[in-house]
Every structure is written in C-alpha cells, then in structure tokens.
Amino acid sequence: MNGDSLLIHQPTRLRIMAALSTLEEGAKVDFTFLSEELEMTEGNLSSHIRKLEEAGLLNVEKVFVDRKPKTWIALTVRGRQAFSRYVEELEKIVRGAGQGEL
Amino acid sequence: MDEKDALKDIADIKALMRGTATRINRNAGWFFIVWGIIWTIGFVTTQIIGNDVRFVWPILNLLGLGLSFYLLRRFFGKHGGQMIPGLGRRIFLIFAGTAIFGILVGVLFGISSAEDITLLVVLLSGLCYFMAGIVGPAKNLYLGLLLWAAALVGRLAFPSYLPLIVAIVGGATFLGLGISFLLRREL
Numbered sequence: 001m002n003g004d005s006l007l008i009h010q011p012t013r014l015r016i017m018a019a020l021s022t023l024e025e026g027a028k029v030d031f032t033f034l035s036e037e038l039e040m041t042e043g044n045l046s047s048h049i050r051k052l053e054e055a056g057l058l059n060v061e062k063v064f065v066d067r068k069p070k071t072w073i074a075l076t077v078r079g080r081q082a083f084s085r086y087v088e089e090l091e092k093i094v095r096g097a098g099q100g101e102l
Numbered sequence: 103m104d105e106k107d108a109l110k111d112i113a114d115i116k117a118l119m120r121g122t123a124t125r126i127n128r129n130a131g132w133f134f135i136v137w138g139i140i141w142t143i144g145f146v147t148t149q150i151i152g153n154d155v156r157f158v159w160p161i162l163n164l165l166g167l168g169l170s171f172y173l174l175r176r177f178f179g180k181h182g183g184q185m186i187p188g189l190g191r192r193i194f195l196i197f198a199g200t201a202i203f204g205i206l207v208g209v210l211f212g213i214s215s216a217e218d219i220t221l222l223v224v225l226l227s228g229l230c231y232f233m234a235g236i237v238g239p240a241k242n243l244y245l246g247l248l249l250w251a252a253a254l255v256g257r258l259a260f261p262s263y264l265p266l267i268v269a270i271v272g273g274a275t276f277l278g279l280g281i282s283f284l285l286r287r288e289l
Contacts, residue, residue, distance in 0.1 A: 018115045022123040024239075037122055087115065093108035 004101035005089060008057050012040070013048050017057070017083045020075045028061065028074035049073060057082055128145060131283025132173050138276030140166045141227075145220065145269030151214045156208065159223060163201045170194065193234045200230045208234075217257075220265045224253040224272070 007015050015038050023029060029037075035045045054056040057079030061072040075083070103111075144162045148155040174190050204226045207213065213222055232246030248273060258265035 013113065014111070015118060018118045019122045022119045087112065090108040090115075092111050093103060094105055094112065096105065 002085075004055065004057065004078075007051065007057070008082060009076045010048075010085045012038075012044070013052060014086075016048055016052065017075070017079065017086075020058070020073065021080065021083050024073065025080075026074075028072040029057075031071035031073055034073055052079070067102070113151055124131035128147050128283050129173075133170060134280030134283065135275045136173070137166055138273055141276055142269050144223070145273070148220055149263070149269065155216055156214050156219055159208075159219060160205050163205070164275040165179035167198055167201060189223065189238050192237050195231050196233045196237070200233075201225050207286045215233055217261065217264055220268060221257060224249050224268050227272070228253070232245055245275065245279075260287045 008014055016034070019034065019037055020029070031042070031045070031049075035042050038045065047059060049060060053060050053079075054078060059074045059076050063070050063072065103116065115272045140162050144155075144159060147158055152157075173193055204222055208219065208222060213219060228246040228249035230246070231249065235241065235243030235246060249268075251270050252271040253264075256264040256271075260267055
C-alpha cells in the first residue's frame with residue numbers, strides 16, 4: 001500500500017472517503033450532512049477530515065450563508081483516484097492476485 | 103490484510119456508498135412528487151373539461167415552479183446534502199424558461215384545443231427533462247425520451263384519450279420515481 005492507501009485504510013477515514021466517492025464529480029456535501037450520514041461527532045469527523053485535507057485528498061471550503069458558517073467537503077481529483085486505487089487493491093487481494101503485497 | 107478482511111471491507115464500502123447515494127438523492131423525490139401531482143391533475147382535467155383547460159395550465163405551471171423554487175431553497179440551499187455548484191439554478195432556469203416559452207407559444211400561436219395544449223405541455227416537459235439530463239443526472243434524458251414517446255404514441259394510436267394516456271404514463275412515472283426516492287430505493 002502507498003501513503004494515500006495507508007491513510008485511507010483507517011476505518012473512519014475509509015467511511016468518509018466511501019461516502020464522498022458517491023458524489024458526482026464537482027459536487028460537495030455539507031459538513032453537518034456528512035456527520036449525520038456517518039453518525040460521527042463533529043469533533044471526530046473534523047480531525048479525520050483535516051488529515052485527509054492535508055494529504056490533498058479532500059477539499060474543504062468554509063463559507064457564510066445568511067451570516068452562518070457553513071463547511072462544504074468534496075473529494076479532490078487525487079482523492080477520487082486514491083480511493084479507486086485503494087478499492088482496486090482490496091479487489092486484488094480478494095482475487096488472490098495481491099497476496100503478499102500488503 | 104487477508105482475503106477475508108478485504109472481502110468484508112469491500113462489502114462495507116459498497117453498502118455505505120449505496121446508502122449514502124440513495125439518501126443524497128432522496129430530496130429529488132419531492133420534485134418528482136410535486137410535478138407528478140401537477141401533471142396528473144393537469145391532464146385528467148384536460149381530458150374532462152377539454153378546451154377550457156387553457157386557463158388551468160398556466161396556473162398549474164406557476165404553482166409547480168413556485169413549489170420547486172421552495173424545495174430548491176429548502177434542500178439545496180441552507181440544508182443541502184449534495185450540491186453541484188450552480189446545477190440546481192441551471193435546472194430551475196431550464197424549467198422556468200421553458201414554461202414561459204410554452205405560455206408564449208400558447209398565447210401567440212392561439213393554441214386552444216385540448217389536444218394541442220396536451221402535446222405542447224408534454225413535448226416541452228420532455229425537452230426540459232432532456233436538457234436537465236445534459237447538464238445534470240443523465241437519467242433525466244430517458245425521462246425526456248419517455249415523455250416524447252408517450253406524446254407520439256398517444257397522438258397516433260389513441261387521439262381521443264391523449265390527455266388521459268399522458269396523465270397515466272407521466273403521472274405514474276413521476277410519482278413512482280418520487281416515492282422510490284423517498285423510500286430510499288433506487289429503480
């Protein structure tokens with residue numbers, strides 16, 4: 001596994017990446033929606049999102065809507081590729097082709 | 103990581119992605135419900151009252167647009183799940199522009215018979231969904247094609263019951279899609 005895959009492999013971050021990968025390209029979700037969707041506290045979600053953002057896998061956009069802060073989360077192109085690669089690696093293991101690589 | 107763990111991870115990922123996708127799409131169900139009800143009321147009324155329906159459709163269209171605007175604000179504005187920048191506005195403008203275009207065509211070309219009004223509404227609605235499929239979710243393309251096909255088949259095969267046929271085909275499709283989204287199921 002490379003650095004991105006190792007980062008994604010952590011169960012909570014894997015759930016975040018899986019949920020965000022369902023978005024259409026260029027789409028983003030509300031931070032609150034994501035925390036409800038994943039049933040995670042905002043603090044816990046925030047810390048994992050920061051790590052994924054620092055690695056360049058997520059894009060975080062903070063804006064004000066009607067004077068209230070709102071945070072949009074989206075996968076970057078690199079994040080989408082990294083997640084696809086991670087799933088491919090899992091599938092290789094299942095097929096037996098990747099035995100010994102992890 | 104062994105094969106068993108990888109298999110479990112893949113199953114978990116797929117389940118999560120499926121669940122998230124259906125919940126994100128869920129809000130779209132309300133748009134289909136609103137237009138399904140308007141569509142059914144409009145065409146059943148057209149079948150019953152005939153030519154006088156020309157006064158009813160502009161009101162129904164404006165009602166649908168008003169409700170759509172409210173839903174757009176409600177679900178994709180402040181509390182939105184998925185948001186593609188500008189997509190909701192583009193789709194709303196396609197529907198609003200086409201509705202105004204339809205009203206203008208109806209008035210300027212003197213379209214007044216129930217049959218012509220039915221064809222105008224169905225063809226323009228099909229165009230709306232077809233264009234929405236180009237700028238947004240591609241499934242809308244098929245909805246546009248279905249409406250055009252319903253207009254063609256209804257007009258050629260059952261001209262006397264054209265409004266009733268499009269009411270059943272379109273209404274069932276819109277309401278079915280809406281209910282399936284709200285029940286978090288994918289067709």
